[in-house]
Every structure is written in structure tokens, then in C-alpha cells.
Amino acid sequence: MSWTPSHRGGPRGRMRLATGAAVAAALLGAALGGTAPSAADAAEGGERLTDLVNPFIGTRDEGNTFPGAAVPFGMVQLSPDTGHNTGYDWDDSRIRGFSAVHLSGVGCAVGGDLPVMPTTGDITSTDNAVYASAFSHDQESASPGRYEVRLADHGGITAELTATAHTGHQRYTFPATGKANVLLNSGQALHKVTDSQITVLDDRTVAATVTGNGFCRKGGEPYTVHTVTRFDRPFTSYGTWDGARVTDGSTASGGAGRRGAYVRFDTTGRDRDVEAVTAISYVDQEGAARNLEAEGKSSFDATAAAATRAWEDRLGRVRVRGGSQEQRRAFHSALYRSLLHPNIGQDVDGRYTGWDRQVHQAQGFTYYQNWSLWDTYRTQAQLLALIAPRESRDMALSLLRVDEQGGWLPKWGYGTAETNIMTGDPVTPFLTNAYQQGLLKGHEEEVYRALRKNADGVPPKDSPYVGREGNSHYQREGYVPHDADREKDKVGDSDFHHGGSATLEYALADAALAEMARDLGHTEDAERYAARGQSYRNLFDGSTGFFRPRNADGVFIGAEDPAKSEGFHEGTGWQYLWMVPQDLPGLVSLLGGKEATERRLDAFFAYDRLRTDPEGTARHVWVGGPYDYYNQDKYNPQNEPDLIAPYTYLATGSPGKTTDVVRAALSLFTDAPDGITGNDDLGTMSSWTVLSSMGIFPVFPGTDVWGLSTPVFEQVDLALDRNWYPSGRLRITAPGASDAARYVRSVRLGGKDLTKTWITTADIRAGRDLAFRPGTQPSKWGTHAADAPPSAAYGESPARAGRPDGS
Numbered sequence: 001m002s003w004t005p006s007h008r009g010g011p012r013g014r015m016r017l018a019t020g021a022a023v024a025a026a027l028l029g030a031a032l033g034g035t036a037p038s039a040a041d042a043a044e045g046g047e048r049l050t051d052l053v054n055p056f057i058g059t060r061d062e063g064n065t066f067p068g069a070a071v072p073f074g075m076v077q078l079s080p081d082t083g084h085n086t087g088y089d090w091d092d093s094r095i096r097g098f099s100a101v102h103l104s105g106v107g108c109a110v111g112g113d114l115p116v117m118p119t120t121g122d123i124t125s126t127d128n129a130v131y132a133s134a135f136s137h138d139q140e141s142a143s144p145g146r147y148e149v150r151l152a153d154h155g156g157i158t159a160e161l162t163a164t165a166h167t168g169h170q171r172y173t174f175p176a177t178g179k180a181n182v183l184l185n186s187g188q189a190l191h192k193v194t195d196s197q198i199t200v201l202d203d204r205t206v207a208a209t210v211t212g213n214g215f216c217r218k219g220g221e222p223y224t225v226h227t228v229t230r231f232d233r234p235f236t237s238y239g240t241w242d243g244a245r246v247t248d249g250s251t252a253s254g255g256a257g258r259r260g261a262y263v264r265f266d267t268t269g270r271d272r273d274v275e276a277v278t279a280i281s282y283v284d285q286e287g288a289a290r291n292l293e294a295e296g297k298s299s300f301d302a303t304a305a306a307a308t309r310a311w312e313d314r315l316g317r318v319r320v321r322g323g324s325q326e327q328r329r330a331f332h333s334a335l336y337r338s339l340l341h342p343n344i345g346q347d348v349d350g351r352y353t354g355w356d357r358q359v360h361q362a363q364g365f366t367y368y369q370n371w372s373l374w375d376t377y378r379t380q381a382q383l384l385a386l387i388a389p390r391e392s393r394d395m396a397l398s399l400l401r402v403d404e405q406g407g408w409l410p411k412w413g414y415g416t417a418e419t420n421i422m423t424g425d426p427v428t429p430f431l432t433n434a435y436q437q438g439l440l441k442g443h444e445e446e447v448y449r450a451l452r453k454n455a456d457g458v459p460p461k462d463s464p465y466v467g468r469e470g471n472s473h474y475q476r477e478g479y480v481p482h483d484a485d486r487e488k489d490k491v492g493d494s495d496f497h498h499g500g501s502a503t504l505e506y507a508l509a510d511a512a513l514a515e516m517a518r519d520l521g522h523t524e525d526a527e528r529y530a531a532r533g534q535s536y537r538n539l540f541d542g543s544t545g546f547f548r549p550r551n552a553d554g555v556f557i558g559a560e561d562p563a564k565s566e567g568f569h570e571g572t573g574w575q576y577l578w579m580v581p582q583d584l585p586g587l588v589s590l591l592g593g594k595e596a597t598e599r600r601l602d603a604f605f606a607y608d609r610l611r612t613d614p615e616g617t618a619r620h621v622w623v624g625g626p627y628d629y630y631n632q633d634k635y636n637p638q639n640e641p642d643l644i645a646p647y648t649y650l651a652t653g654s655p656g657k658t659t660d661v662v663r664a665a666l667s668l669f670t671d672a673p674d675g676i677t678g679n680d681d682l683g684t685m686s687s688w689t690v691l692s693s694m695g696i697f698p699v700f701p702g703t704d705v706w707g708l709s710t711p712v713f714e715q716v717d718l719a720l721d722r723n724w725y726p727s728g729r730l731r732i733t734a735p736g737a738s739d740a741a742r743y744v745r746s747v748r749l750g751g752k753d754l755t756k757t758w759i760t761t762a763d764i765r766a767g768r769d770l771a772f773r774p775g776t777q778p779s780k781w782g783t784h785a786a787d788a789p790p791s792a793a794y795g796e797s798p799a800r801a802g803r804p805d806g807s
Contacts, residue, residue: 048308048312049311049312049315049316049319049332050143050144050145050308050311050312050315051143052315052328052329052332052333053143053144053311053315053329053332053333053336054142054329054333054671054675055067055068055142055143055144055147055333055336056090056142056673057330057333057337057670057671057672057673057675057676058104058105058337058673058675058676058680059088059089059090059673060089060090060091060672060673060674061626061673061674061676062107062626062627062678062679063105063626063673063674063675063676063677063678063679063680064084064086064087064104064105064106064107064679064680065088065104065105065337065676065680066079066087066088066102066104067079067080067088067142067147068080068088068098068102068142068147068161069145069146069147069161069162069163069168069169069304069307070145070163070340071145071163071164071165071307071310071311072310072311072314072339072340072388073165073339073340073341073342073343073344073368073388073391074163074164074165074166074343074344075165075166075280075282075343075344075345076100076101076163076164076165076166076167076168076278076280077100077101077102077103077104077111077163077340077343078098078099078100078147078161078162078163078168078169078170078278079098079099079102079147079161080095080097080098080147080149080159081095081096081097081098081099081112081115081128081190082094082095082096083096083129083132085108085109085190086102086103086106086107086108086109086110086190087099087102087111087112087190090137090673090674093134093135094132094133094134094135095117095132095133095135095149095151096115096117096128096129096131096132097115097116097117097128097132097183097185098115098116098117098159098161098168098170099111099112099113099114099115099116099189099190100113100114100168100225100227100278100280101113101225101280102190103341103370103372103414103682104337104340104341104680104682104683105337105676105679105680105681105682105683105684105685105686106372106679106681106682107216107627107679107681108215108216108421109190109191109214109215110190110191110215110414111189111190111191112188112189112190112191113189113210113212113225113227113280114184114185114186114189114208114210114225114227114229114278115128115185115188115189116170116182116183116184116185116229116276116278117131117132117133117182117183117185118151118154118157118159118172118174118180118181118182118183118274119131119133119154119157119181119182119183120154120155120157120174120175120177120179120180120181121154121177121179121181122179123181123183123239123241123246123262125244126185126241126243126244126246126258126260127188127244127258128183128185128188131183133151133152133153133154133157134151134152134153135149135150135151135152136150136152143308144307144308144311144315144336145162145163145304145307145308145310145311146160146161146162146304146307146308147160147161147162148160148161155174155175155177156175157172157173157174157175158172158173159171159172160172160173160300160304162300162303162304162307163303163307164295164296164303164306164307165295165344166279166280166281166291166292166294166295166344166347166348167277167278167279167280167291167292167295167296168277168278168280169275169276169277169296169300169303169304170275170276170277170278170300171273171274171275171276171300172273172274172275172276173272173273174265174267174272174273174274175267175272176267176268176269176272177266177267177268178236178266178267178268179264180264180265180266180267180272180274181262181263181264181265182231182262182263182265182274182276183260183261183262184198184206184208184229184260184261184262184263185258185259185260186198186208186209186210186253186259186260186261187256187257187258187259187260188258188260189210189212191212191213191214191215192212192213192214193210193211193212193256194211194212194213194222194256195210195211195254195255195256196208196209196210196211196254196255196259197209197252197253197254197255197259198240198252198253198254198259198260198261199251199252199261200238200240200250200251200252200261200263201228203234203235204230204231204232204233204234204235205228205229205230205231206228206229206261206263207226207227207228207229207285207288208226208227208229208261209224209225209226209227209285210224210225210227211223211224213417215414215419215421216419216421216492217419217421217491217492218491219491220417220419220420220464220491220492221416221417221418221419221464221491222417223282223414223415223416223417224282224353224416225280225281225282225415226280226281226282226283226284226285226287226288227278227279227280227281227288228278228279228285228288228289228292229276229277229278229279230276230277230292230296231263231274231275231276232274232275232276233265233274235263235264235265236264236265236266237249237263237264238251238261238262238263238264239261239262240252240253240259240260240261240262241253241258241259241260241261241262242255242257242258242259243257243258244258246262275299275300277292277296279291279292279295279296281347282345282352282353282369282415282416283347283351283352283353283359284359287347287349287351288347290347290348290349291347291348294348295348311336314339314387314388315332315335315336316719317387317718317719317720318335318387318690318694318716318717318718318719319716319717319719320693320713320715320716320717321713321714321715321716322712322713322714322715322734322737323712323713323714326670326671327693327712327713328713329671330669330670330671330675330689331689331690331693331712331713333671333675333686334669334686334687334689334690334693335686335690336686337680337683337686338380338383338384338683338686338687338690339384339388339683340682340683341370341372341682341683342368342369342370342371342395342398342682343368343369343370344366344367344368345367345368345369345370345398345415345416346362346366346367350362350363350367352367352369353416354401354402354405354406354416355402355405355406355407355410355413355416355417355418356405356406356407357416358405360401360405365393365394365397365398366391366394366398367394367398367401368391368394368395368398369398369413369414369415369416370413370414370415370682371399371410371412371413371414371427372412372681372682372684373410373411373412373413373422373426373427373430374411374412374421374422374423374424374426374640375422375426375640375681375682375684376430376681376682376683376684376687377426377427377429377430377433377701377702378640378643378644378684378688378698378701379643379684379685379687379688379691379697379698380682380683380684380686380687381429381430381433381434381701382433382437382687382691382698382701382706383687383690383691384687385433385434385437385439385761386437386718386720386730386764387718387720389437389439389720389721389723389724389725390721390723390724392434392437392439393434393439393440395434396430396431396434396439396440396443396447397443399427399430399431399450400443400446400447400450403450403453403454404450406418406465407459407460407463407465408453408454408459408463408465408467409427409431409450409451409454409465409467410427410465411423411426411427411465411466411467411492412492417464418464418465418466418492419491419492420464420465420466420490420491420492420493421492421493422493422569423493423494423495423497423498423501423502423505423569424495424501424502424504424505424506424508424509424569425454425455425468425505425506425509426505426509427451427454428451428454428455428509428510428512428513428702429508429509429512429701429702430702431447431450431451432451432512432513432515432516432702432703433512433698433701433702433703433704434447435447435516436515436516436702436703436704436761437704437724437761438724438761438765439724444520445520448516448517448520448522451513451516452513452517452525454467454468455468455471455509455510455513455529456471456475457471458471458472461489464490464491465490466490466492466493466494466495468495468506469494469495469496470495470496470499470502470503470506471506473552474503474506474532474535475532477538477554478532478535478538479499479503479535479538479539479550480495480496480499480502480503480506481496481499481549481550481551481552482496482497482498482499482500482549482550482551482557482558482566482567483496483497483499483551483552484497484566484567493569498567498568498569499549499550499567500539500547500548500549500565500566500567500568500573500576501567501568501569501571501576501579501641502569503535503536503538503539503549504536504539504547504576504579504580505579506532506535507532507533507534507535507536507580507582508533508579508580508581508582508701508702509702510529510530510532510533510535511529511530511532511533511582511583511702511792512582512700512701512702512703512792513529513702514526514527514528514529514530514532514533514792515702515703515792517529518530530792533582533583533792534583534586536580536583536587537586537590538550540590541556541560543560544560544562545591545592545600546562546565546573546574546577547562547573547576547577548560548562548565548567548573549565549566549567549568562574562577562633563631563632563633564630564631568641569641570629570639570640570641571629571630571632571636571639571641571642572629572630572631572632572633574604574632574633574634575632575635575636575639575641575642575645576641576642577600577604578601578604578642578644578645578648579641579642579644581644581699581700581701582700582791582792583791583792584648584651584788584789584791585651585788585791586791587651588651588652594651594652594653597648597651597652598649598652598654598657601645601648601649601652601657602657603633604633604634604635604645605617605622605634605635605645605646605657605661605664606621606622606634607657607660607661609621610660610661610664611660614660614663614664614667615664615667615668617664618637618664618665618667618668619667619668621634622634622635622636622637623635623636623637623638623639625638626638626677626678626679627678635661635665637665637668637677637678638677638678638679638685639678639679640681640684643688644699644701645661646658646661646662646665646709647697647699647707647709647789649661650699650707650708650757650758650782650787650788650789651788651789653782653783653784653785653787653788654778654783655708655709655744655757655778655781655782655783656743656744656778656779658707658709659709659710659742659743659744660742662692662709663712663739663742665677665692666689666692666693666712669689692709693711693712693713694711694712694713694716694732695708695709695710695711695712695716695732695734695770695772696708696732696759696770697709699758699789700789700792703792704760704761704762705758705759705760705789705790706758706759706760706761706764707757707758707789708744708747708757708758708759708770708772708782709744710734710737710742710743710744710772710774711732711734711737711772712737713734713737714733714734714735714736714737715731715732715733715734716731716732716733717729717730717731717732718730718731718732720764724765725764725765725767726765726766726767727765727766727767728767729767730764730767730769730770731769731770732769732770732771732772733769733770733771733772734771734772734773734774735773735774736774737772737774738774740776741774741775741776742774742776743774743775743776743777743778743779744772744773744774744775744779744781744782745773745774745775745779745781746772746773746779746781747770747771747772747773747781748769748770748771748773749763749768749769749770749771750763750766750767750768750769751769755781755782755784755786755787756782756786756787756788756789757782757787757788757789758788758789758790
């Protein structure tokens with residue numbers, strides 16, 4: 001049975017939403033740098049797409065999503081915190097506050113800055129775990145850009161949330177009381193708060209500054225967020241707290257530990273609503289104030305209506321027909337989560353704090369931050385290049401500013417700081433993807449210089465960046481040595497602690513960079529990077545038939561059993577065996593040929609059982625727990641390292657098996673709180689869902705090759721930005737597609753028969769419709785050696801292999 005929100009706002013809420021919609025849409029459109037669609041646009045096709053989105057998907061079983069209010073790529077994510085380390089968990093029963101910053105699907109505590117909580121009566125505790133309120137899902141609702149809940153304690157308070165790009169709007173409906181409080185807690189967050197300052201500025205306004213760190217590791221580079229909160233009516237009284245001591249009438253509190261302020265209202269009269277707007281800035285208090293002035297003047301209802309319209313516009317760029325109601329809800333909810341991050345990092349005046357801790361002015365682009373690159377380079381980067389190319393371009397340019405101002409390209413950047421979380425070299429395929437998708441015209445050489453520095457060097461010891469930490473040994477010996485006991489030089493993860501996977505990640509990145517170097521005429525570099533792209537071979541142990549890490553002396557180490565092997569970050573030798581997208585023919589040769597490789601794949605996916613029980617196999621045979629990274633010999637659909645694995649069948653001439661595995665994996669994405677497999681990782685798993693459901697998937701991250709499988713839906717229409725895609729559209733059709741009719745019988749690209757199992761971005765840019773003819777049995781389509789996706793190692797980049805349609 002599918003789950004849907006039991007409450008989407010009562011009549012009072014719906015009536016309010018109708019007020020001031022046109023004005024709010026214009027305001028939010030200006031804030032987002034775009035134009036909000038008309039109501040007729042939103043209603044085209046019969047139903048609002050926002051009604052198909054369930055923000056509670058992923059709030060259970062460590063999906064770690066948040067159900068609160070945000071606009072696409074907005075700086076603010078105003079959402080409830082229940083005590084879970086990343087914010088909200090479906091199985092928790094108490095809300096501690098509504099805080100302004102969240103990341104969707106992260107595995108570690110981060111954000112949760114300035115939790116705001118409505119209460120009644122005297123202030124008896126300053127700990128949000130104590131003054132938290134019980135709540136029920138029966139009295140909770142969420143939709144894109146809006147959240148509402150009735151708190152069971154404190155006399156029964158209704159809390160409503162919405163947002164713009166830089167502000168979070170709150171409306172609290174109190175019982176009749178002379179002590180209606182709003183607590184602003186600057187000293188507690190999801191991460192470690194090292195210092196906070198809070199000040200009551202006047203009888204309507206409170207300012208706060210929060211500094212913290214500690215994402216996934218102790219210590220690390222700090223970041224600071226500034227806030228200004230303005231209420232719609234004067235306070236009757238106020239105070240601040242320092243630790244457990246509350247001082248009535250105090251206007252300021254600051255330092256380490258628990259800090260905060262309360263403001264109080266009299267709601268004994270007819271007007272029991274209190275509205276507040278919190279603006280944030282990563283620059284300074286003046287920036288937060290400007291953001292508040294620019295985006296905080298509209299009423300709550302007008303802001304909520306504008307947020308809904310902004311989401312309706314974004315979601316409307318991908319429309320589907322066919323499929324079940326649950327499939328469409330899971331799809332549009334995944335699309336929604338794919339559009340939450342990265343986030344605007346600049347204020348409305350264009351200022352932002354760079355990674356040199358200095359204030360800079362964005363000129364000619366919008367500055368973005370929050371970079372889960374190890375995850376997103378595999379799926380989300382490619383999806384956004386299709387449906388949000390302008391933002392994707394600006395995201396790439398933002399990474400160049402990180403390199404320019406901070407001294408190096410990042411691995412995992414949060415706010416204004418590098419965390420050094422995860423390993424390998426994810427920034428290279430992320431940026432080469434932007435180049436290959438045509439997003440960096442005029443900036444090609446600038447990007448290439450930054451990537452070349454990153455690929456060939458190591459950050460200085462006094463730099464907070466880790467970069468390609470194992471580069472010296474890798475370039476000299478062809479692999480990153482594995483040394484689990486090596487003492488780390490910097491906060492975060494170390495490539496030396498994951499020598500096996502780091503080597504494979506470096507090789508993939510080098511191969512992608514070789515393609516870019518060759519296109520730009522850097523021939524010697526291209527040859528050098530292409531050769532390094534073959535470094536995966538240095539880890540292949542012929543006696544076991546798997547990749548194994550090696551120590552500095554070149555000796556294979558760790559268990560010979562690939563399911564128990566060490567040296568692979570969040571995975572095993574089985575799961576990393578397929579991470580050679582740059583040279584699948586070479587991998588197939590190492591594994592003993594196509595038949596032997598296919599037997600390995602069949603064992604990995606438990607394919608015989610999958611044919612008869614796809615969902616049962618996915619749920620009970622494949623890796624089942626969100627953090628079951630190790631001691632596994634099966635496909636892990638909940639994590640990134642083997643996301644590409646189902647598409648490896650395209651290289652063995654069995655595209656039907658790709659479809660079988662993809663369909664089984666998609667059954668794990670449902671319209672329920674546990675409807676995501678593992679951490680969503682800033683939209684990575686959701687983007688996998690969207691792309692695989694559409695029937696196109698980036699089989700070699702960092703290039704412009706898209707592998708094909710049967711779409712879930714009978715028709716998918718993408719509205720594309722004509723600045724990058726002159727046709728303005730892409731239509732994918734698969735009449736009669738279903739779980740039974742899931743195999744490709746034939747494909748036509750732009751009206752011509754297509755036998756290859758892949759297309760390129762050039763085909764999409766040219767507006768060539770992709771027409772699948774599905775059937776109930778596998779066919780001969782795509783089964784010949786020449787039909788497999790091209791291999792960079794054999795000089796088969798798309799530009800040299802010719803277009804798939806033969807033109």
C-alpha cells in the first residue's frame with residue numbers, strides 16, 4: 001500500500017494560499033532570477049505536479065531527507081528537527097525546533113542552524129531536547145515549498161513554514177494566552193556550534209550569528225551563518241539565555257555553549273497568529289538584513305503560493321505519461337529532491353564569502369555552494385545539465401572561484417569550508433561533464449587549467465584541502481598505496497586509507513580529463529591522462545579475478561575474498577569491480593571475455609532469482625541496510641560505487657538484463673517514508689531514479705554518453721533551455737511500456753533506426769526524438785559488439801565514433 005500525507009492543510013490553509021498569489025509569484029521569480037509560470041501553465045496536463053510530490057519520502061531508514069520548505073536551489077531549507085542527527089526522522093515523536101539550514105540525504109550531522117520553537121508559559125529550559133513538543137503525523141503535512149504541523153504540547157500550537165531563496169517564513173497559531181513565546185536557539189544545531197551571538201535589535205527583530213564545524217569528523221574548517229528574524233508585531237517582552245540561566249529583558253548573549261533569546265506575545269485576543277521571517281547570509285548581518293528586505297515583505301500566504309509556483313515551473317520541465325500513480329509520485333518526488341542542491345551561496349546583492357574567508361562579488365553568474373561531489377558527479381550533475389543548464393553552468397563557475405580564492409578544487413564542500421569527506425577525485429568528472437555538456441563556452445581553458453593542477457599535484461601542507469593525496473605514488477607507480485594505519489595529515493578522509501577505490505576513482509577521472517584535453521588540443525596531456533586512465537589494471541589480481549589494494553611495496557594485501565576485501569571506500573571488491581566505465585572492453589578482457597563477465601554480473605545481481613522475483617531480490621538478496629557497505633558480494637543499490645553496474649550488461653551484449661536489473665532497483669523507490677534506498681546524498685539516488693525511469697543514463701561520468709534502457713513511462717517530455725539545447729525539447733516514447741513489456745524490441749532516434757545502446761548529448765541538443773518499441777521478451781537489439789557504448793581507452797569517444805544514428 002502506498003503512503004500519502006494524511007493532511008495537506010485544512011480549509012483555512014487553502015483559503016490563505018489563494019491570497020496574493022500573483023504578487024508573490026513575481027517576487028519569488030525575481031529572487032530566483034527567473035519568471036514564475038501562470039496558473040494555466042501549472043494546471044496544464046490536468047493536475048498540479050506539486051501534488052504528486054511527497055516530501056516525506058526518505059525520512060525513514062536513513063534516507064535522511066527533510067520534509068520542510070525550500071525553493072529550487074534555495075539558500076534556506078526551513079524544516080523541523082526531531083533529534084535525528086541530520087534533522088528529521090519519521091519514527092521520532094517530538095519536534096525540537098524549525099531550523100533554517102538542511103541538506104537532503106547526508107549521512108552526517110550538518111546544518112540545523114538557529115532552531116526556532118514556539119512555546120507557551122514560563123521559560124523553564126533552554127535545551128531544545130527538553131522543551132521539544134510531541135506531534136502526530138495525522139496532523140502534519142508537506143508539499144513543495146510548504147510544511148505544516150500541529151504541536152501537541154504547549155496548548156496545541158500550529159506551525160506553518162514556507163521559504164524564498166534567502167528567507168524562511170513561519171506562522172505560528174497559538175492558543176489564547178498572554179505568554180506565547182518564540183524561542184530562537186543560537187547555541188544548538190545539528191553540527192557542533194563553537195560560538196554564537198544573539199541580539200534583540202528592537203521590539204520586532206532578533207539577529208544571530210552561528211559558527212560551527214564538525215561535518216562527519218571532529219574539527220575541520222569552521223563556517224559562519226548570519227541571521228535576522230523579523231516578526232509581524234511587537235513583542236510584549238523578551239530575554240536571552242546563557243547556559244541554563246534566563247535573563248528577562250536582556251538584549252544580548254554570546255559565546256560557546258547554549259545561547260539564545262525568547263520573545264513573547266499576547267495572543268489572548270482574536271489574532272492568535274504570529275508571523276516571522278528569518279533571512280540568512282554567509283557574508284554578514286548586513287547581508288542578512290538586505291536579504292530580508294528584498295524577500296521578506298510578502299505575507300506568509302503570498303510567499304507560500306510563490307514557492308508552489310516556482311516548484312510547479314521546475315517540475316513542469318519534465319512531464320511523463322503512463323505508469324502507475326505510485327510510479328509517477330515516486331518519480332516526481334525524486335525529481336523534486338534532485339533540484340534542492342547545490343545551493344545559492346550569494347546574497348541578493350551578489351556578495352558571497354569565498355573559501356579564502358574574504359567577501360567577493362559575483363559578476364555574470366550566481367555563486368553556489370554545498371558540494372557532495374563524490375556522490376553527485378555520477379548522476380545529478382548530468383540530470384541538472386539537462387533540465388537546469390544555466391544553474392549547472394554557474395555551479396561549475398562557482399567551483400572555479402573555490403579554486404581561485406581557496407587555492408584548490410574541493411572534494412566535499414559545505415558552506416564556505418572544505419570537509420575533505422570521501423576519497424578519489426570527484427571534482428574532475430563533475431567539471432568535465434559540464435564541459436562535455438556544452439555549459440562552459442568561453443571558460444574551457446580556465447577550467448582545464450584548474451583541473452590539470454588538481455590532477456597532477458597535491459595541495460600544500462598548510463592548505464586545508466586534501467586533493468588527490470596519493471598522487472605522487474600514483475603517478476610514479478600507477479596506484480595509490482593502501483595504508484589503513486597511516487596517520488592523517490588533515491581533517492577528513494584519506495585516500496591512503498582507501499587505496500583500492502582511490503586508484504579506481506583517479507583512473508576514471510584521468511580518462512575523463514583525457515577526453516577534454518584531446519578536444520582542446522592538449523595532445524601530450526591527453527595521451528598522458530589516457531595512459532593513467534588504464535591504472536585500474538595495476539590493481540587486478542589475476543589469481544582472484546578481482547581488484548585488490550596494494551601496499552607501497554606493490555604487494556596485494558587484505559583478504560582474497562572480494563566480499564571481505566579492505567581498501568574500498570564504502571564498498572567491496574565486488575561492488576568496485578564494475579567501476580571502469582572508461583574501458584569496459586578492457587575490463588571484459590581481464591575477466592575472461594563476455595561470457596565470463598556476464599556470469600560474474602549474473603552472480604552479482606542474483607539474476608536467476610531476480611527474473612522470477614525482482615522486488616524480493618532487490619529487497620532481500622541485494623544489500624539491505626543503508627550502511628551495510630562491507631562484507632557484501634551483491635549489488636548495493638543504496639550507495640554510489642556500483643550505481644553504474646546495471647549498465648555494464650550493455651558491454652556484454654545483454655541490454656535486456658540491464659532493463660531487468662534497473663526495473664528491480666526502481667521497485668525500491670516508493671511513495672512512502674522509507675521509499676529511498678539509503679542516504680539520498682543531495683539528490684544523487686533521486687537523480688538515478690529520474691534518469692533510469694526516463695531510459696537514459698550517464699554510463700561514463702564526465703563525458704556525454706548516455707546508455708539506454710526501456711523507460712518506465714510511455715512518454716517523457718523534457719522542456720530544454722534553448723540557450724543550450726536549440727531544439728528546446730526532447731521526447732522519449734515507449735508505447736505500452738510496463739513491468740511486463742519492459743524489453744527493448746527496437747529504437748528509433750530522430751526517425752532513424754538505432755541499433756546502438758547509447759546516444760550523446762549532441763543527439764539531445766539536436767532534438768532527435770527517442771522512440772522505444774517495448775516488448776515482453778528480450779530481442780536482438782543492441783546485442784552486437786558494435787552496439788556497446790564507446791570506450792575512451794580504444795579511442796572510441798563519441799566525437800570519433802560517429803553519431804549513434806550513423807549520420
